Amino acid sequence: MATLDNIPITTKITISLGRREFEERQFYALPAFMNDLRNVVPALQTGRLDAPLSPLEQLDDILHRWIIGKPMRYGRWLNDLSPQDSETWELKTADLRIFGWIYRPKIFVGAFIGYTDHYKRHGNQPAVESYDAARNRVIEIRNRLDLDEPKFATGVFDALV
Amino acid sequence: MPSFEFDIGEQARIGSRFIAHVRDEIQRALFSEKSARKITQQQIAEELGTSRAVINRQIMGLENMTLRRVAEILWAIGWEPHFEVRRIPVGENQHPAPQLITPALSIKATASTTNGTVSIVQNNLRAVAR
Numbered sequence: 001m002a003t004l005d006n007i008p009i010t011t012k013i014t015i016s017l018g019r020r021e022f023e024e025r026q027f028y029a030l031p032a033f034m035n036d037l038r039n040v041v042p043a044l045q046t047g048r049l050d051a052p053l054s055p056l057e058q059l060d061d062i063l064h065r066w067i068i069g070k071p072m073r074y075g076r077w078l079n080d081l082s083p084q085d086s087e088t089w090e091l092k093t094a095d096l097r098i099f100g101w102i103y104r105p106k107i108f109v110g111a112f113i114g115y116t117d118h119y120k121r122h123g124n125q126p127a128v129e130s131y132d133a134a135r136n137r138v139i140e141i142r143n144r145l146d147l148d149e150p151k152f153a154t155g156v157f158d159a160l161v
Numbered sequence: 162m163p164s165f166e167f168d169i170g171e172q173a174r175i176g177s178r179f180i181a182h183v184r185d186e187i188q189r190a191l192f193s194e195k196s197a198r199k200i201t202q203q204q205i206a207e208e209l210g211t212s213r214a215v216i217n218r219q220i221m222g223l224e225n226m227t228l229r230r231v232a233e234i235l236w237a238i239g240w241e242p243h244f245e246v247r248r249i250p251v252g253e254n255q256h257p258a259p260q261l262i263t264p265a266l267s268i269k270a271t272a273s274t275t276n277g278t279v280s281i282v283q284n285n286l287r288a289v290a291r
Contacts, residue, residue, distance in 0.1 A: 005162050006162060007162075008162070010162055011162070011163050011164060011165045012162060012163070012164040012165070013164070013165055013167055014164055014165070014166045014167070015166065015167050015168070016166070016168060016171075016174060018178075019250075019253070029165070034165070037165075037167065049218075049223045050223075050224075051222070051223050051224075052180055052222070052224065052225040053177045053180060053181070053222075054173075054177075056169050056173070057169060057173055057174075057176075057177035058177075059167070059169075060167065060169045060173075060174060060177060060178070061177060061178065061181045063167060064178065064181075065181075065185075070185065071189075074188055074189075074191075074192035074195075075192060075195060075196075077195075078188060078192075078221070094221075094222070094223050
């Protein structure tokens with residue numbers, strides 16, 4: 001039986017938790033995500049938004065928020081986590097887009113990390129990658145994964161998050 | 162299955178998570194107010210004499226905020242900041258604070274056996290026993 005926690009290519013991400021903080025949700029990473037985490041994000045600078053946190057700090061922040069169970073959205077005006085088409089999901093920070101899906105309620109699978117500015121148009125310059133292309137990459141990665149069905153969870157936001 | 166502890170270093174983690182915590186608290190307060198009554202970022206901006214775009218960026222954590230602005234935004238929605246500090250408990254800090262050094266007591270004692278008097282001097286206080 002191939003489940004997320006017994007296939008060899010997934011890595012469970014842990015972070016340093018503060019006092020009175022507990023693991024309320026889990027985050028698993030696939031190889032492309034691990035490569036981005038180790039080799040790409042540390043070299044990134046803050047993008048056009050000039051956010052107060054570096055991309056590496058933003059990654060720590062969003063993982064921290066997810067893992068300790070903080071709200072990932074407030075009404076319609078704030079979404080740190082957005083469902084996309086075909087049951088793919090996107091975790092967002094000022095400079096990062098974490099593309100993946102929800103495997104089971106409260107379990108996120110990170111497929112890869114994108115740089116926010118690469119998904120935005122700059123004047124006449126087109127985006128480096130479209131959101132559709134990123135979503136399709138997630139679906140392709142998920143389809144190739146030797147994982148028993150269902151490979152992803154379905155349902156409404158509050159039930160999955 | 163392997164696991165990986167993602168660690169950006171204690172100094173960066175402490176600093177960035179504090180900034181994020183302040184942002185989270187402002188968002189929580191604003192969401193609470195939005196749930197209770199109609200309040201818009203435009204109203205907050207007008208209250209503070211700035212633009213909605215600036216307020217939006219600050220609330221979303223996309224712009225550094227001064228301590229003054231943190232308090233002003235909260236004030237504009239009828240909230241206030243509450244801030245306190247505390248010493249990190251022993252063993253929970255990678256770089257423990259240095260121990261406070263208590264000056265050693267200076268004790269000087271002299272004894273006389275010729276006239277049966279014992280004189281002890283401690284921090285310039287003299288006690289004499291006969």
